[in-house]
Amino acid sequence: MPSTQIEGRVHLTRVTLEPGIAPDSSDQELPVRELQDWNTSTRISAAENVVQASRLADESAPDGGYGWVIVAACSLLTFWFVGTTYSWGVIQDALVESKLSKASTLAFIGSLAVACNAAFAIINGRLVRAIGARKVAFLGVFLMGLGQMLSGWALKSVAALFITAGCIMGYGVSCSFMVVSITPAQYFRNRRGLANGIVFAGGGLGGAAISLSMSTIVERLGPAWAFRLIGILTCATGFPAAWFIRERTPVKTATFVEWRLFRDPKFTVLFLAGTVATFPLFVPPFFLPLYARSIGQSSQVGAALLAAFNFSSALGRVLSGLLSDKLGSVNSLLLSLIISAISMLVLWPVSTSLAPLIVFLIINGMGNGGFFAIMPTVVGNVFGSARVSVAMGMMVTGWTGGYLLGAPIAGYLLEAYGGEKGGFEAYRPAIFYAGSMALGAAGMVAYVRFSMSRKTTGHY
Numbered sequence: 001m002p003s004t005q006i007e008g009r010v011h012l013t014r015v016t017l018e019p020g021i022a023p024d025s026s027d028q029e030l031p032v033r034e035l036q037d038w039n040t041s042t043r044i045s046a047a048e049n050v051v052q053a054s055r056l057a058d059e060s061a062p063d064g065g066y067g068w069v070i071v072a073a074c075s076l077l078t079f080w081f082v083g084t085t086y087s088w089g090v091i092q093d094a095l096v097e098s099k100l101s102k103a104s105t106l107a108f109i110g111s112l113a114v115a116c117n118a119a120f121a122i123i124n125g126r127l128v129r130a131i132g133a134r135k136v137a138f139l140g141v142f143l144m145g146l147g148q149m150l151s152g153w154a155l156k157s158v159a160a161l162f163i164t165a166g167c168i169m170g171y172g173v174s175c176s177f178m179v180v181s182i183t184p185a186q187y188f189r190n191r192r193g194l195a196n197g198i199v200f201a202g203g204g205l206g207g208a209a210i211s212l213s214m215s216t217i218v219e220r221l222g223p224a225w226a227f228r229l230i231g232i233l234t235c236a237t238g239f240p241a242a243w244f245i246r247e248r249t250p251v252k253t254a255t256f257v258e259w260r261l262f263r264d265p266k267f268t269v270l271f272l273a274g275t276v277a278t279f280p281l282f283v284p285p286f287f288l289p290l291y292a293r294s295i296g297q298s299s300q301v302g303a304a305l306l307a308a309f310n311f312s313s314a315l316g317r318v319l320s321g322l323l324s325d326k327l328g329s330v331n332s333l334l335l336s337l338i339i340s341a342i343s344m345l346v347l348w349p350v351s352t353s354l355a356p357l358i359v360f361l362i363i364n365g366m367g368n369g370g371f372f373a374i375m376p377t378v379v380g381n382v383f384g385s386a387r388v389s390v391a392m393g394m395m396v397t398g399w400t401g402g403y404l405l406g407a408p409i410a411g412y413l414l415e416a417y418g419g420e421k422g423g424f425e426a427y428r429p430a431i432f433y434a435g436s437m438a439l440g441a442a443g444m445v446a447y448v449r450f451s452m453s454r455k456t457t458g459h460y
Contacts, residue, residue, distance in 0.1 A: 067187025069244055071195050074180035075202030076241040077137060080234045081144060081173040082372070083206020085114050086285045086310050090214045090303050093289040094223050096420065097299070101158050103420055104411030107286055108404075109158075109166050113147075114282065115404030116170025117177050118396050124178040125393025134245045137179045141238030143172030148231030152224040165227075179245060181392050185380040186248040193329060193377045197321015200373040204314025204365075207285070208307040215303030258390045266382060267391070269448050271398050277337060277371060277441035278402025279409070280344065280434035284364055285309060286407045287414070287427070294424045295352055305361055312365030320370035321377070329378040330449050336370030337442035343367060344435030349428050402437075410434060 088110035096103050128136050147169030154160035180199055188195040210230065217226040261267045288309060289302030297305075316336070324332040343364040351357040379391050410430035418426035 063188050063191050065187070066246070066248075067184065067195065070184050070187055070246070071198050073241040073244040074184055074199045076237060077141070077176045078180050078199055078202040079206035079209075080238055081140070081176045082200070082203025083208075083210040083310070084144070084148065084169070084230060084234075085110065085173065085282075086203070086207035086313070087211040087214055087306065088113075089286045089289045089306050090211050090218065091223055091226065092286060093293075093299055093302060094218045095155070096290070098223075100155070102411075102415065103287075103290060104408055104415050105158060107407040107411040109161050110286055111282065111404050111407045112162060112166030113170040113173055115400050116167060117174040118278070118399035118403050120171055120174040121178060121396035121399075122393040124174050125182070125390060127175070128178055128182065133179045133183050133247050134242060136175050137242035137245045138239065140172045140175030140177075140179065141235060141242050143168055144176065145172075145231045145235035145238065147172060148227050148234060150231075152227035152231070155224055155227075177396070178393065181376045181396075183245060183247060185376060191325060192380055193321040193324030193332070193374070194318075195321070196377045197318045197324075197373045200321075200369065201314040201317040203372065204310050204312070204317055204369050207310025207313060211303050211307040211310060215300060219300070258394065261391060261394065265451070266448055269444050270378065270382075271395055273337075273441045273444035273448070274375065274395055275398040275402060276437055276444065278399040279406035279437040280340070281368060281371065281402070282407045283410045283430065283434040284344070284348075284361065284368065287410060287430070288361065290420050291424065291427055292357070294420065294422075294427065295354070295357070297354065301354075305357065308358065309361040309365040309368075312362045313369030316366030316369035317373035319366065320373050324374050324377050329374055329381050330445065332370065333374045333378055334442060334445045334449055336367050336374060337438055337445060339367030340364060340371070341435050341438035341442055344431055344438060348431045348435070352424055406434075406437075 092103060092106045092110060095101065095106055100106070124136065147164050147167075150164040150168065151161060154164045184195045184199055185192055214226045214230065217229060262271075285306060288306050289299065292302035292305050293299065320332050320336055323335070327335075343360055347356065347360040347363065351360045375395070376392060379395060410433060413430040413433055414420070414422075414426055417429050420426075
């Protein structure tokens, strides 16, 4: 399949079927074709053709240029959609204190927002291909701001918060996440890990800044105005950022889901690993403020700890991006999950005072943030940037269960063993649950890593 480069865009030329070659009935939309690679014609299967066609689009990636504008714009979007979800623990702490509901119930609201992110991933991947990344970014910013502002008038009803802070906010998060996951990969090849690391580091900085500011606003003006002000600021800064979003290699295709990707064992195991890994991701940020109170710290200290966790997460996202360019994206993903698992299984259970808790949140924050920064790089490197909207949409959809149930399961375990007032010992079953899930995901990624090493050479 030859390619031509016109005005910075890659155009893939359709190659017709060779005479005498009958397409397989299961792959009639993508028959076996010939791709010219230098002077060698290699016949590949339909499933391989999907990946190879995408990799051709990567050959002319500028590795910079306007790509850095894309990185800056996407970082600002990530600042808001990751920052607001990771600072939910501050609002949750205030709502528990106001007796609105139990932590296990309120954790469902924060989890619903990120679950919507995953549940609508395939739909929004399709939406990006249909109307373009810029318009989807505008839609995401609008819905995030609207959800936050409406939540300011919904604080007397848990059901209303499920709609505003959960569903409306969640769909806006999903739109924004899909845009920032697929657009930077089109502009970078050798620096793809660094670019994604910087983009998702914006979320860590957002979590730190929003946690601290929200704590102050809640204390002085109350939770309602905290929601409203965050919503206004999201729109005021998010709309200009969305305007700068521009795709380099837009892909117009009728394919909704590439089921053939599941024929590749690497995709299947990575899909399962991501599904398991999302269960523990939001347990630390959602419960750190409550845990801090269980060891005798104030709400303000809890918010500061959450801000430190998010700042550490930002640092971890950049470092993991750099490591993925040097060591390989799969290696970096494995390291991130191992750090997250060990910190929860070894450090958090013995963090019964402020000093060890700070050590835990710094280490866990770095591992936690690495997952988000590395996964788009893994998908882009393995399956090609032009197909990343399809592959990433499928991958993220598998995260729905973990996003929706991960933190609430921890909340129910906490409730079963004594609740928020039961002391730090009541948190240990939830902590061990989260650490075990992270360790299981690390085992799956290790399988992918070592199965790849038997077949290929180089960084993974």
